[in-house]
Amino acid sequence: xxxxxxxxxxxxxxAIMVLLGSxxxxxxxxxxxxxxxxxxxxxxxKFVHPKKQEKADISDIIASVDTTMNATDPLLTHANGSDxxxxxxxxxxxSENASxxxxxxxxxxxxxxxxxxxxxTVASNKEKISILHYGDSQIEGDRMTSYIRQKVQDQxxxxxxxxxxxxxxxxxxxxxxxxxxxxxxxxCFGGGKLESRKYGAMASASRFTPEYIAxxxxxxxxxxxxxxxxxxxxxxxxxxxxxxxxxxxxxxxxVTPVMLxxxxxxxxxxxxxxxxxxxxxxxxxxxxxxxxxxKYEFSGKISPNICAFSLEGDYGVQVSNIxxxxxxxxxxxxxxxxxxxxxxxxxxxxxxxMQFGGNSVHLHKDSSDVDGSVRMxxxxxxxxxxxxxxAMVVVIGPSDMSHLEDQIYETYPFLPYFVEExxxxxxxxxxxxxxxxxxxxxKNSMPAWVEKGLAGKDYIHFTNAGAKFASQLFxxxxxxxxAKWKNTP
Numbered sequence: 001x002x003x004x005x006x007x008x009x010x011x012x013x014x015a016i017m018v019l020l021g022s023x024x025x026x027x028x029x030x031x032x033x034x035x036x037x038x039x040x041x042x043x044x045x046k047f048v049h050p051k052k053q054e055k056a057d058i059s060d061i062i063a064s065v066d067t068t069m070n071a072t073d074p075l076l077t078h079a080n081g082s083d084x085x086x087x088x089x090x091x092x093x094x095s096e097n098a099s100x101x102x103x104x105x106x107x108x109x110x111x112x113x114x115x116x117x118x119x120x121t122v123a124s125n126k127e128k129i130s131i132l133h134y135g136d137s138q139i140e141g142d143r144m145t146s147y148i149r150q151k152v153q154d155q156x157x158x159x160x161x162x163x164x165x166x167x168x169x170x171x172x173x174x175x176x177x178x179x180x181x182x183x184x185x186x187x188c189f190g191g192g193k194l195e196s197r198k199y200g201a202m203a204s205a206s207r208f209t210p211e212y213i214a215x216x217x218x219x220x221x222x223x224x225x226x227x228x229x230x231x232x233x234x235x236x237x238x239x240x241x242x243x244x245x246x247x248x249x250x251x252x253x254x255v256t257p258v259m260l261x262x263x264x265x266x267x268x269x270x271x272x273x274x275x276x277x278x279x280x281x282x283x284x285x286x287x288x289x290x291x292x293x294x295k296y297e298f299s300g301k302i303s304p305n306i307c308a309f310s311l312e313g314d315y316g317v318q319v320s321n322i323x324x325x326x327x328x329x330x331x332x333x334x335x336x337x338x339x340x341x342x343x344x345x346x347x348x349x350x351x352x353x354m355q356f357g358g359n360s361v362h363l364h365k366d367s368s369d370v371d372g373s374v375r376m377x378x379x380x381x382x383x384x385x386x387x388x389x390x391a392m393v394v395v396i397g398p399s400d401m402s403h404l405e406d407q408i409y410e411t412y413p414f415l416p417y418f419v420e421e422x423x424x425x426x427x428x429x430x431x432x433x434x435x436x437x438x439x440x441x442x443k444n445s446m447p448a449w450v451e452k453g454l455a456g457k458d459y460i461h462f463t464n465a466g467a468k469f470a471s472q473l474f475x476x477x478x479x480x481x482x483a484k485w486k487n488t489p
Contacts, residue, residue: 054410055448056441062452064099067472069150078262078270082245082286087315089123089157096487098480100439100473102394103423107430115392116485118350123157123316130162130347131319132201134332135355138399138461140323141170144355147471149319150238155479158316160244161237163347166206166229166306170323173236175311179229182208186305188334189327197336198252200280200307201343202322207303211253219256219301226299231309233290244311245287247294251304252280252339258300265292274304280342286314307343318347327359332380341387349391352384357398357422358460364414374421381429393431396474397422400437400446402459409450409459411443439473 104112122129131152133145142161153159161174167185168177186192187204199205208227233242254274262270262285275281298306312318324331332340360373377395384393397419402409419437426433440449449455454466462470 054408054444055451056443056445058441058445058448058452061099061439061441061473062469065469065472065476067147067468069154075271075273076268077272078285080284080286081288082314083288084126084314086159086243086245086313087123087126087128087157089316090154092155094155094479094483094486095476096480096483098473098476100435100477102432102434102477102481103427104432105427105430108392108427108432111392111430112432112481113485114390115350116482119156119317120482120486126315128158128312128315128348129317129350131317131351131353132163132322132344132347132349133320133353133355134203134322134324135353135396136327136357136359137323137325138358138467139321139355140325141172142174142321142323143462143464143467144471144474145319145321146174146238146241147468148475149321150240151472151475151479152317152319153240156317158318159240159313160246160311160318161241162312162318162320163202163308163310163322164231164320165202165204166308170325173234174241174321175237176232176234177230179206180208180227182225183227183229184208186211187324189324189331194305196253196305197334198280198305198307198339199335200250200252200305200339201347201349202308202320203324203331203335205305205307207305208298209301209303212302222301224299224301225303226297227303228295228297229306229309230293230295231311232293233311243290244313245289245291246310246312246314247285247287247291248310248312249283249296250280250307250310250343251283252307253278254281254304256300256302258298258302258304261297261299263295263297266295274300280307280339282346307339310347320347327356332383337387344388344391349388351392351394352388353394353396354381354384355396357418358401361398361401361412361415361418362403364412364418367414367417370414370418370421373418374425377422378425378429381426381431385429385431393429394434394478395422395426395431396434397426397436399460399462399470400440400443400449402444402446409444409447411446416443434474434477436470436474439470439477 118129139145164175167179167183183206185204185206186194188199189203195211209225254276255278257276258274260272260274261268364370381393401412403412423433423435446455446459449466450459453463454469455462
């Protein structure tokens with residue numbers, strides 16, 4: 001075998017360096033384009049002056065936020081046990097000072113003040129209202145919403161997490177749930193779809209049989225089927241969320257007889273035949289205190305759509321999390337209008353938070369892409385306003401998001417423009433806008449959030465600590481507007 005000497009290795013390395021250096025000298029800034037393919041290589045400028053990771057200084061933001069808190073026989077009918085007393089707030093002083101602001105125009109300010117009027121008296125009037133928080137993966141699994149809920153309920157009253165999915169697929173600390181394998185989840189934003197589009201306010205529903213058209217099949221030849229859903233409070237939840245004494249089940253599209261049995265800690269407490277007229281209905285149970293494990297057992301030939309459960313106190317504010325991974329606000333148009341409108345009316349929805357936009361940021365190649373996204377978002381703000389004319393709409397804008405460019409994480413090029421155009425459009429519709437991008441520290445703030453453990457290594461999503469932090473910033477802006485309204489003579 002021929003001996004390889006040290007100077008041979010050195011010459012080989014030198015030749016490679018000369019070759020690579022020559023390519024570097026002639027490489028254009030944007031690389032080469034061959035047959036619609038881009039080929040990039042290190043340029044001389046980037047070699048001599050390599051990019052450095054930029055991070056916004058968020059030390060003042062971090063220092064300013066405090067997240068501390070704390071059948072032949074008669075059917076068995078559950079004797080509802082609530083005395084109507086669960087819901088009182090702790091209250092406390094509110095401050096007009098916040099590091100960020102909730103922006104709106106004059107019409108929006110009037111709508112916002114009407115919401116403040118309602119929420120300020122909801123507990124004393126022993127009434128119940130809802131805040132629905134719609135969003136993409138930034139809020140899935142009750143992230144952000146759980147913290148906002150605890151703060152709002154502590155100040156204004158209310159208990160329980162509000163709406164939860166019929167069958168949950170996201171990890172959450174807020175409640176426990178289990179269900180039979182034959183229960184299938186349908187959504188308007190991904191996966192299996194309902195032909196009827198009767199998803200309701202949560203944009204999802206679950207069934208233990210496929211969706212059938214009742215008059216096109218022979219019911220006599222169909223076998224009875226059954227399925228079950230279990231719900232249980234979680235000890236890991238915030239204190240207000242893990243306490244509830246009213247449980248509601250929202251269902252629709254029940255077209256054949258379906259028997260429901262409800263068990264509490266394995267003891268049968270209620271039997272009921274669901275209303276088989278296809279319309280939207282609510283089945284309600286109440287308890288003297290927070291129940292343990294509840295099991296809803298269904299039997300019938302064709303399943304209804306189980307749209308959601310709601311875990312509540314007797315009065316106060318319900319704050320519901322409706323996370324829709326990978327979506328934009330346009331998915332709301334995929335829900336049958338009369339079912340979502342009916343649920344919003346029954347929930348007495350007074351505030352709708354819309355937190356979308358992040359899923360389109362990476363698609364924006366120029367300003368026209370941004371303008372198209374903003375126009376689409378406007379349609380669905382107007383859709384929610386028309387469906388719920390008495391409710392205030394607040395948009396939480398997208399966070400800073402980074403992409404990898406030359407091994408450096410940088411804000412997506414058109415994100416600042418998108419944030420500004422979304423802000424202007426939202427305010428023009430009479431909705432409120434909270435600028436999360438600015439609240440985080442603006443351009444290239446995401447790397448600083450990642451460094452401090454407030455965002456994940458994908459440079460897009462918050463960690464649990466970051467979600468809590470962002471939620472406190474939003475709550476501060478909201479409660480500051482409330483304090484200004486409250487202190488106005």
